[in-house]
Amino acid sequence: MSSFDLVIVGSGPGGYVAAVRASQLGMRVAIVEEDRLGGVCLNWGCIPTKAILKAAEQFDAVRKGEVPGLKVSGIEADYGSVIDASRKAADRLNRGVGVLMKKGQIEVVQGRGTLTGNGGVSVKTPEGERQLQGAKILLATGSTELILPGVEVDGVRVLTSREALESRVMPRSLVVVGGGAVGLEFAYSYAAYGSEVTVIEMADQILPGFDSDVAQALASSFSKRKIKIRTKTAYRAVERSGDGVTVTVEGEKGEEQLRAEQILFGVGRRALVEGIGLAEAGVNVERNFIKVGKDYKTSAENVYAIGDCIGAPLLAHKASEEGVAAVEFMAGARKHPLDYGKIPACIYCQPQVASVGLSEAQARAAGHDVRVGKAPFVASGKAVGTGHTEGFVKLVTDAKHGEILGCQIIGADATELIAEATLAMSLEATVHEIAETSHAHPTLAEMVKEAALAAQGRPLNF
Amino acid sequence: MSLSVTMPQMGESVVEGTVERWRVAEGDRVEKDQVLCEVTTDKVDAEIPAPVDGIVSKILVPPGTTVRVGAEIAMIEAGAGAGATKSGGSAEAKPAAAAAKSAPAKSAKPAEQAKPAPTKAGAKPAAEPVGKAAPAKPAAEQSKPAAEQVGVEKSGDGRPLRASPLARRIAEERGLPLDEVAGSGIAGRVTKADVLGHTAEARPEPVAAATAGAPVVMASPGTLGEFLASMRVPQYAPREGDRVIPFTPIRRRIAEHMVVSKIVSPHVGTLSEADLLELVRRRDAIKGEFKRVHGYNLTYLPFLLQATVRGLQEFPRMNSAVVGQSIVERDGIHIGVAVETYRGLVVPVVRDADRLSVTGLAQAIEDLASRARERTLGPDDLQGGTFTVTNPGRHGNLYGFAVINQPQVGILRMGEVKKRAVVVERDGEDAIAIHPMMYLALSYDHRIIDGATGNSFLYAVTQHLQAADFEI
Numbered sequence: 056m057s058s059f060d061l062v063i064v065g066s067g068p069g070g071y072v073a074a075v076r077a078s079q080l081g082m083r084v085a086i087v088e089e090d091r092l093g094g095v096c097l098n099w100g101c102i103p104t105k106a107i108l109k110a111a112e113q114f115d116a117v118r119k120g121e122v123p124g125l126k127v128s129g130i131e132a133d134y135g136s137v138i139d140a141s142r143k144a145a146d147r148l149n150r151g152v153g154v155l156m157k158k159g160q161i162e163v164v165q166g167r168g169t170l171t172g173n174g175g176v177s178v179k180t181p182e183g184e185r186q187l188q189g190a191k192i193l194l195a196t197g198s199t200e201l202i203l204p205g206v207e208v209d210g211v212r213v214l215t216s217r218e219a220l221e222s223r224v225m226p227r228s229l230v231v232v233g234g235g236a237v238g239l240e241f242a243y244s245y246a247a248y249g250s251e252v253t254v255i256e257m258a259d260q261i262l263p264g265f266d267s268d269v270a271q272a273l274a275s276s277f278s279k280r281k282i283k284i285r286t287k288t289a290y291r292a293v294e295r296s297g298d299g300v301t302v303t304v305e306g307e308k309g310e311e312q313l314r315a316e317q318i319l320f321g322v323g324r325r326a327l328v329e330g331i332g333l334a335e336a337g338v339n340v341e342r343n344f345i346k347v348g349k350d351y352k353t354s355a356e357n358v359y360a361i362g363d364c365i366g367a368p369l370l371a372h373k374a375s376e377e378g379v380a381a382v383e384f385m386a387g388a389r390k391h392p393l394d395y396g397k398i399p400a401c402i403y404c405q406p407q408v409a410s411v412g413l414s415e416a417q418a419r420a421a422g423h424d425v426r427v428g429k430a431p432f433v434a435s436g437k438a439v440g441t442g443h444t445e446g447f448v449k450l451v452t453d454a455k456h457g458e459i460l461g462c463q464i465i466g467a468d469a470t471e472l473i474a475e476a477t478l479a480m481s482l483e484a485t486v487h488e489i490a491e492t493s494h495a496h497p498t499l500a501e502m503v504k505e506a507a508l509a510a511q512g513r514p515l516n517f
Numbered sequence: 518m519s520l521s522v523t524m525p526q527m528g529e530s531v532v533e534g535t536v537e538r539w540r541v542a543e544g545d546r547v548e549k550d551q552v553l554c555e556v557t558t559d560k561v562d563a564e565i566p567a568p569v570d571g572i573v574s575k576i577l578v579p580p581g582t583t584v585r586v587g588a589e590i591a592m593i594e595a596g597a598g599a600g601a602t603k604s605g606g607s608a609e610a611k612p613a614a615a616a617a618k619s620a621p622a623k624s625a626k627p628a629e630q631a632k633p634a635p636t637k638a639g640a641k642p643a644a645e646p647v648g649k650a651a652p653a654k655p656a657a658e659q660s661k662p663a664a665e666q667v668g669v670e671k672s673g674d675g676r677p678l679r680a681s682p683l684a685r686r687i688a689e690e691r692g693l694p695l696d697e698v699a700g701s702g703i704a705g706r707v708t709k710a711d712v713l714g715h716t717a718e719a720r721p722e723p724v725a726a727a728t729a730g731a732p733v734v735m736a737s738p739g740t741l742g743e744f745l746a747s748m749r750v751p752q753y754a755p756r757e758g759d760r761v762i763p764f765t766p767i768r769r770r771i772a773e774h775m776v777v778s779k780i781v782s783p784h785v786g787t788l789s790e791a792d793l794l795e796l797v798r799r800r801d802a803i804k805g806e807f808k809r810v811h812g813y814n815l816t817y818l819p820f821l822l823q824a825t826v827r828g829l830q831e832f833p834r835m836n837s838a839v840v841g842q843s844i845v846e847r848d849g850i851h852i853g854v855a856v857e858t859y860r861g862l863v864v865p866v867v868r869d870a871d872r873l874s875v876t877g878l879a880q881a882i883e884d885l886a887s888r889a890r891e892r893t894l895g896p897d898d899l900q901g902g903t904f905t906v907t908n909p910g911r912h913g914n915l916y917g918f919a920v921i922n923q924p925q926v927g928i929l930r931m932g933e934v935k936k937r938a939v940v941v942e943r944d945g946e947d948a949i950a951i952h953p954m955m956y957l958a959l960s961y962d963h964r965i966i967d968g969a970t971g972n973s974f975l976y977a978v979t980q981h982l983q984a985a986d987f988e989i
Contacts, residue, residue, distance in 0.1 A: 391701050421757035456686045458709070483681030483702075483709055 057162075059085045061385070062176045062189030064168040064331065067094020068101075068371040069362030070195030071152050073378030078159030080386045085187055086161055087168035087178050092152040094197050096371040098145050103220050104240055106141035108403050111247035115405070118247075121442065132248050135223035170194075170332035174357060177332075191357050191385050194338070194345060195378060196331060198324040198363035206293065206320065212300050213293060214319045216241065226250055226316035230302045232290045234261035236402045238321030239273070243404030246282045253283040253313060255290055255304055262402070266414035266463040268429075268449060273465060276406055276445060293318050326364045349392040351381035359385065373398050397480045401470040406446045409473035412461030412480055418451045426454040428486065428510025430502040432466045434517035437497035443467035450476070450486065450506040457485035457510070468499050475503050486510045520568060522591040524584050527558045527896035534558040535583040535766050536590060537692065545573045553591060554580075557766045561863070561899050562892050571595040581694025583766075680707035688712045691763050713761045745780070767861045778923045782962040786918040789975045793934060793953040795985035796820055803989065811880070817934060817955075818854070818908055819878035823988070824981035825906055825929055826850055826871045832974040834966055836903045838924045844965045853902030853922055854882055856889045857909070863889050864922055866902040874988045907931070916956035926965060929978065932956035957982075 060082035063070045071093065074086045091098045116122050118130050156163050164187065166180035176187040200215035202208055210218040216237050225248045231238045234256030246252045254261065254277075260270040261277075261284055274284050288306040302313045326344050339346045339354040344366040351359045359381045362374030376393055383389035399411040418425045428450040432438035446466025452459055462476030479489055489507035494500050501516075508514045524534045537555040541547055547567040556563050575592040578584055680688070680695050684707045688695050691712075698715045700707040755761050764772065800815060807815040829836040829850050837846040850871040853864040865885035867878060888894050905922040908931040916932040937954045940947055957979060961971045 391703065422759075423757075456683055456690070458683050481703070482706075483683035485682050485686065488682050 056186045056188055057085070058188040058190075059083045059162070060189070061085075061191045061193060061382070062087065062168075062174075062187050063193045063195055064170075064176060065094060065195035065197055065327075065362070065364075066092045066152065066163070067195060067197045067362060067374060068096045069197070069374030069378040070094065070193070071155065071378075072375040073193055073195060073361065073382050074161045075155055075159050076379045077382045077385075078161055080382060080388060082382075082386070084159070084161045085164055085189070086156065087164045087166065087176060087187070089165075089167040091149050092156070092163065093145075093149050095199070096374075097148045097152065099217050099220055101371050102148055103141035103145045104216070104244075105403055106144045107137055107220075107244050108240060108405075110137040110140065111244040112405050115247035132225065134225040134248055138221065138223045141220065168331065170336035170338065170355075170358070172332075172336045172355075189357075191359065193351075193378070193381060194331070194333075194353070194358065194360035194364060195362045195374065196327040196364045197374075198326045198369055200320070201323040201325045203290070203320065203322060208320075209295075212295050212317055214317060216319070216321060219319055228299070228315040228317075229253070230255060230300070230313050230315040230318045231321060232302075232318065233321035233323070234258070234284065234286065235263065235321060235323075236400070238319070239277075239402055240404050241319055241321065242277070242282050243280070246277075246280050251281070251283075251315075253285065253315070255288050255302075256284070256286045257289050259287050261286065262408065264414075265400075265408070265410055266449065266451075266461070267416060268447075269408055269410065269463045269465045272446060273402075273404075273406065273408055290322075324363060324369050326366070328364055350384040351377060352384075368395075368398060368400060370398065370400060394481070397477060399473045399477050401473065403470060406443075406466045407464075407469035409464045409469040410462070411473055411477045412459065413451055414461060414463065415449070415451050418453070418460045421460075423460060424454040425460070426452050426510050428452060428506040428508065428514075430505035430509055430514065431517060432499065432502055434505065434514075435497070435499055435502050437499050437501070438467070440497065441467070443499070448472065448502040448506040450489075450503075450510050452486050452510045457487050459484070459486060459489075462503075462506075464503075466499070472500055472503060475500060518595040519574060520571070520593050520595050521589040522553060522565060522568060522593060524556070524586050524588050524590055525563070525565065525896060526586050527556075527561050527563055527899065533583050533585050535694075536578050536580055537562075538580045539576060540564075541573050541576075543573055543576050547571060547573055547593070558770070561894050561896060563896060565590070567593060569593060569595040579694075579696075581692070581696070583694075583697070679705055681709065683709045684712045693763060713755060713763065715763065765861065767863075771861055774923065775920050778920050781923060782921050782926070783964060784918070784921060784960050785963045785966075785968070785971060787959050787961070787968075787971050787975055788916055789957045789959075789979045791955045791957055791979045791982045792939065793817070793955055793982065796982060797934075797953045799985045799987065807876075807879075811876075811883075813879075813883050815875075815879055816882075817931070818882060818906070819875045820985075820987055821908075821929075821931060821957075821978075821982060822852055822854070822867065822870055822878045822882070822906060823873075823875055824978045825852065825904065827981045828974050828978035829904055830871065831977050832970060834970050835927045835961070835974045837926055837965065838903075839926065839962070839965055847903045849903065851901050851903045853905035853925070854885065855905060855907035855909075855919075855922075856886050858889050858892075863894065863899065864902065864905060865889055865894055865898045866900065868901070876989060905929070916958045918958050918960045921960055921962055926962035927971075927974075928960050929975075930958045930960070932958065955982075 061077045061084045063074050063084065063086045066086050066088035070086060074084050077084045096102065114132060117125065117127055164178050164180060164185060166178040168176045168178045170192065171177050174189050174192060176189060176192060178185045178187060200217050202215065207213060208215055208218060210222065214222060219241055225245065228251040229245050231242045231252060231254045234254050238254055239261060242252045242254050260267055261274055262270040277284055285304065285306060288304050291303040291305050291310065294301045299314055299316045300318045302315065302318055304311055304313060328340050328343060328345055333340055333345065336358060337355040338358055345353055345360040345364050347353055347360050347365050351361050353360050361377035361381045363369045380389060380393050396412060399409060402408040413421065415425060415427055429447055431447040433444040438444045443466060446469065449463040450459060451461040459476065459480050462473060464472050486507040489504055490511060492504065494504045505514050505516055527534060534556045535558070537557050539554045540552050547553065547570070549568065549570050550566040552564040553567050554565050556565055571593040573591060574594040577592065578590040584590065679700055681702065685695065687709060693712060693715065695707055698707045698711050701711050702708040796817070800817065800820070804815045833846045836850055837844050849869060852867045852870040854867055855862060855864050867881045867885065870878060873881060885898060888898070902922065902925060904925055905928045907919050907928060909917070912933065914933045917930055919928045919930040921928050932955050934953050934955045936951050938949050939952045939954065941950045957975060959971060959975045
């Protein structure tokens with residue numbers, strides 16, 4: 056048996072970051088991983104999809120002749136090599152995590168970890184069962200694709216994001232079930248390569264929960280890209296037939312059948328809380344997520360949990376923040392809990408979408424005296440110069456003190472621009488501070504400042 | 518000659534005051550009685566005048582800071598500069614006007630002699646901010662000289678360094694000194710939530726404050742004090758959509774006083790019904806003339822005050838205070854009259870109420886009430902009450918029991934005057950008549966007043982009121 060100050064189960068963006076932080080704080084750390092270091096994010100989520108999206112964006116620009124000075128004929132897609140590139144990116148980062156573990160003298164134990172109670176973790180390694188003992192245990196087991204009852208994922212006709220990331224074949228047509236981040240990113244990529252894509256979403260807008268301005272802007276942009284969007288439409292059933300699938304959906308006009316070569320489910324994720332000895336160790340699970348306090352303590356003594364396995368939002372950076380916070384709480388190095396109202400969410404299709412804090416509707420519902428500052432990218436010199444005039448920055452503020460309640464951005468590099476608003480919210484800067492901060496010209500970030508000025512009723516460039 | 522200006526005593530239970538703003542700056546030349554700063558305390562807003570002509574050599578307390586009574590808040594170089602020629606010599610004779618005024622009055626009262634000196638303020642050389650989130654600070658810092666502590670964590674403009682722009686904006690708008698707020702944000706930064714939650718939280722030493730105000734009950738502070746300190750107060754965490762209104766200093770102190778009073782005194786309530794037929798006749802007969810002569814309405818309150826005075830004369834136990842293991846029946850009858858102002862409840866005192874006619878009482882009440890509304894009540898108007906009468910308004914007020922105004926032992930609350938069908942005896946026969954009636958609700962301190970005394974007193978007051986045999 057090997058003893059550690061901290062045994063972490065799961066090496067995703069929550070677990071490995073927690074391991075690094077724990078090592079910095081002087082803990083002796085072991086991290087248990089049954090698959091590959093880096094978890095879903097790095098291997099089967101955030102990272103490989105970004106490689107695919109970037110390739111899709113470039114291919115799309117070239118195909119549409121949007122690159123000035125570039126004349127192309129006989130353009131041909133090679134989607135297989137896009138998948139290869141995405142795997143390379145994932146592999147490289149996977150090795151990077153390995154290096155970080157070595158640097159922090161963190162012991163990586165390969166295999167599935169199961170709690171055995173009283174600080175014990177049993178790991179089924181390729182070499183046999185190994186017992187680890189941790190003064191503290193951190194569960195960071197993450198989540199996996201949610202598969203609807205009755206759906207049989209075969210990786211050929213019926214896929215989730217996991218299969219799609221290895222599928223080298225570009226279908227001629229695709230039905231995407233789910234108008235959230237995963238569904239829309241795949242919809243965009245596949246459409247860019249010429250696939251006929253239909254997105255099915257049950258809610259009355261794509262990106263449920265996002266600001267409706269942003270959702271509408273994205274929907275209209277997608278429509279221009281010939282992506283069909285069906286909101287208020289529920290998935291009912293799928294049947295394999297010939298060289299494709301027949302998907303039964305139910306919209307406002309009743310049931311209807313859609314034909315496509317593939318169907319991709321992006322309907323959410325399920326926490327991995329089974330078969331890891333939670334009940335035996337006294338760790339309570341509520342609604343399929345591990346129940347924790349603000350300090351990430353579970354119901355079992357000295358057992359902590361973070362990331363997707365404790366609940367929404369299921370985001371890599373949220374898991375990382377929780378990992379750091381949990382370890383700091385353990386070490387007594389932290390007092391303030393994580394502020395969940397200031398965690399950004401991003402979608403990496405084109406135009407990109409990024410959001411932090413409240414949507415306009417949420418802010419109004421919360422009783423704020425809402426003042427919106429909205430700056431369109433068409434007013435940005437940089438956007439016009441680089442041909443990215445689609446979209447806007449929208450600051451949702453409270454009129455009284457200029458408090459920034461939320462920021463919604465749609466457009467090129469939205470996912471980078473959101474950092475400014477997030478920092479502002481984190482520091483409780485108001486529109487007054489943003490409006491008085493010098494922003495380099497020409498940049499897209501100037502539009503964040505313009506939005507702040509607009510919230511004050513004095514935009515300078517539109 | 519350098520003189521110190523101290524936080525004056527501005528009410529019996531007042532142990533601290535908040536400097537709201539300075540009207541002068543260091544280096545300013547001031548004339549005697551020129552206003553140096555504005556101060557808020559328990560129940561009163563006051564202006565602190567310069568005790569002498571001179572130059573403000575040092576301001577020791579930044580705006581928004583709460584300090585103990587007696588703490589030094591500024592230094593004046595008496596007679597310096599042009600002022601010297603005007604009235605150089607008077608400086609030494611009269612330090613800090615307000616403080617000097619209240620000192621003799623204080624020592625004359627046994628009730629207050631028994632109070633432990635505010636030791637903190639006394640022992641330390643300069644103003645010590647109170648209500649600061651002490652636990653958040655390392656012990657080493659607390660032991661620093663107080664003057665130095667005032668300067669700690671301040672930026673050049675006197676504001677704490679670690680506070681978000683939003684927190685600053687909200688605090689500024691609400692006049693909340695940021696250095697009183699414990700930061701919960703990144704690296705201890707003061708956030709919006711801290712500012713909003715600040716006044717809602719229990720202050721670090723509420724129990725200690727209660728002990729200081731009422732030493733008697735806390736005869737064994739090791740037990741009751743610990744018990745109180747161990748109590749958990751359920752807290753509500755404000756959510757989006759809630760309206761959070763931070764306590765003003767006056768609200769905070771009212772809240773503190775009410776809690777302390779309920780802890781200190783076991784309240785007993787007793788209720789009587791007064792038939793005001795005679796009183797109404799009497800008042801109706803003179804009220805028109807009264808209004809014409811005096812310019813304000815003659816209410817029932819001065820009548821009730823006179824009836825109360827008589828009751829107190831007959832039952833001096835009701836006009837007492839508890840001091841240590843003794844009951845102190847107080848010399849003089851000074852009746853506090855609770856007045857609702859837009860800023861909160863204040864209780865100015867009608868002094869020597871036993872020497873006043875109904876007209877005199879009405880005059881005194883009118884004077885105090887109008888000055889309370891105009892915020893020109895002085896410290897002397899608020900201290901020294903021996904008993905309190907409260908009239909929370911005419912409508913929807915059948916009766917109710919008030920909280921005793923410490924360190925008094927009783928409070929009488931008027932109900933609304935309402936016509937009711939009552940049974941009266943006429944010519945030996947019972948009959949139903951319509952009379953104006955009023956409930957009188959007495960809360961008394963059962964530590965020293967038992968049921969018989971309480972009831973007898975209330976009965977006496979009721980009888981006097983009904984008899985309507987007043988000295989107009």
